[in-house]
Amino acid sequence: MTPGKKLEGLVAATITPMTPDGQINLPMIRQYVDYLVNEQNVKNVFVNGTTGEGLSLSIQERKQLAEEWMCQGKDKLDHVIIHVGALSLPECQELARHAAAIGAGGIAVIAPFFFKPTNKDELVAFLQKVASEAPEIPFYYYHIPSLTGVKIRVEELLDGIKAQIPTFQGVKFSDMDLLDLAQCINKNEMGQFEFLYGVDEQLLGALALGANGAVGSTYNYLGRQTNLMLQAFAKADLALAQKYQFLTGEFLNFVIKLGFGVAQTKAVMTFVSGIPMGPPRLPLVGASSEFIVKAKAKLDSIVWPDGD
Numbered sequence: 001m002t003p004g005k006k007l008e009g010l011v012a013a014t015i016t017p018m019t020p021d022g023q024i025n026l027p028m029i030r031q032y033v034d035y036l037v038n039e040q041n042v043k044n045v046f047v048n049g050t051t052g053e054g055l056s057l058s059i060q061e062r063k064q065l066a067e068e069w070m071c072q073g074k075d076k077l078d079h080v081i082i083h084v085g086a087l088s089l090p091e092c093q094e095l096a097r098h099a100a101a102i103g104a105g106g107i108a109v110i111a112p113f114f115f116k117p118t119n120k121d122e123l124v125a126f127l128q129k130v131a132s133e134a135p136e137i138p139f140y141y142y143h144i145p146s147l148t149g150v151k152i153r154v155e156e157l158l159d160g161i162k163a164q165i166p167t168f169q170g171v172k173f174s175d176m177d178l179l180d181l182a183q184c185i186n187k188n189e190m191g192q193f194e195f196l197y198g199v200d201e202q203l204l205g206a207l208a209l210g211a212n213g214a215v216g217s218t219y220n221y222l223g224r225q226t227n228l229m230l231q232a233f234a235k236a237d238l239a240l241a242q243k244y245q246f247l248t249g250e251f252l253n254f255v256i257k258l259g260f261g262v263a264q265t266k267a268v269m270t271f272v273s274g275i276p277m278g279p280p281r282l283p284l285v286g287a288s289s290e291f292i293v294k295a296k297a298k299l300d301s302i303v304w305p306d307g308d
C-alpha cells in the first residue's frame, strides 16, 4: 500500500471468488492480486462493491474479504478501497471502523436503497454518520443510481460537503450522466476531489471531461488494454485511445446484448485469468455455457492495436 499516493488510473472492482457450494473462497485472493498486478498492470482495488456482491455477503464475510485483500495486497497494491455501504447504518459504521482498523486506503458508501434518502441533506446525514467512524481515512461516495434508485445529482451533493464530511475525497461515479460529472469537475477547481468513473464502456468520454481514473469490473480482465487507452489519451493520441475504447466497447456491446452482469463477469474473468471465480450468490445465477462460449469467441476475435 502506498499511503498518500493519489488515487488515479484504473481500480479493479473486485469479484468475490466463491467455492462451487457458494462459500467465499479466500485462498484465491493471493493469485488474484498477482494476476491484477502482473498481467493487467492494475494496482488499485475496490472491494465488496457491486461486482464483489458486497450487498449479498454477510458482515462477517465482508470483513474476512477486506482483511484478505489487505493482507495479500501488502507491498503489491497501491490502494485498497473498501466498500462499506449497507442498508443499516450501524452495519455501515461497523464496517467503516473495521476498514480503518485494518489500514484500508479508503472507504466508499452507496446510498441506502430500501428506505431511500429523498434529498441531499438526508443523504449527506447518512454518509456523515458512516465517515465519522473512520476519521483518518479518505471517504468516497459511490454513486450508482441505476442500482440504488437514488438519483440525487452529485453536483448538488458536493456543495459544502467538506464542511460536513472532512474526510470526503471524491466520488465513484457509476452513472451515464456526463453533464453531472462535468459540472462536478468544473466546480472542483482546486482539484481537492477525485472522480473515478464507473461506466467502463464510455470511460474515454469521462477522461475527456477530466475524470481522474476509473473503477470498474472490466479492469479485472481488460485492465492491460484499458491502461494502454489511458496512456494514449495522456499522450494526446486520441485516435489510438478511441481504438481501444471502440474495441472494449465492441466486446461489451456484444455481451450486454446476451445479458451481462456480475454472474457473467465472474465467468469471463474465470476463462481469461484461469482463476476459478465460482458461481454468484442467489438471487444471481451462473452464466450459461452458451454465454461463455460466445463471449470467449468474441474476446478471442478482437485484435488489439498492440497486436495482442
Ligand SMILES: CC(=O)N[C@@H]([C@@H](O)[C@H](O)[C@H](O)CO)[C@@H](O)CC(=O)C(=O)O
Residues within 6 Å of the ligand: 013, 014, 046, 049, 050, 051, 052, 174, 198, 199, 200, 201, 215, 216, 217, 218, 252
Ligand atoms: C452496474 C455495474 O456493475 N457497473 C460496473 C461497471 O464496471 C460495468 O460492469 C461495466 O461498465 C460494464 O457494463 C461498475 O461500475 C461497478 C463497480 O465498480 C463495482 O463493482 O462496485
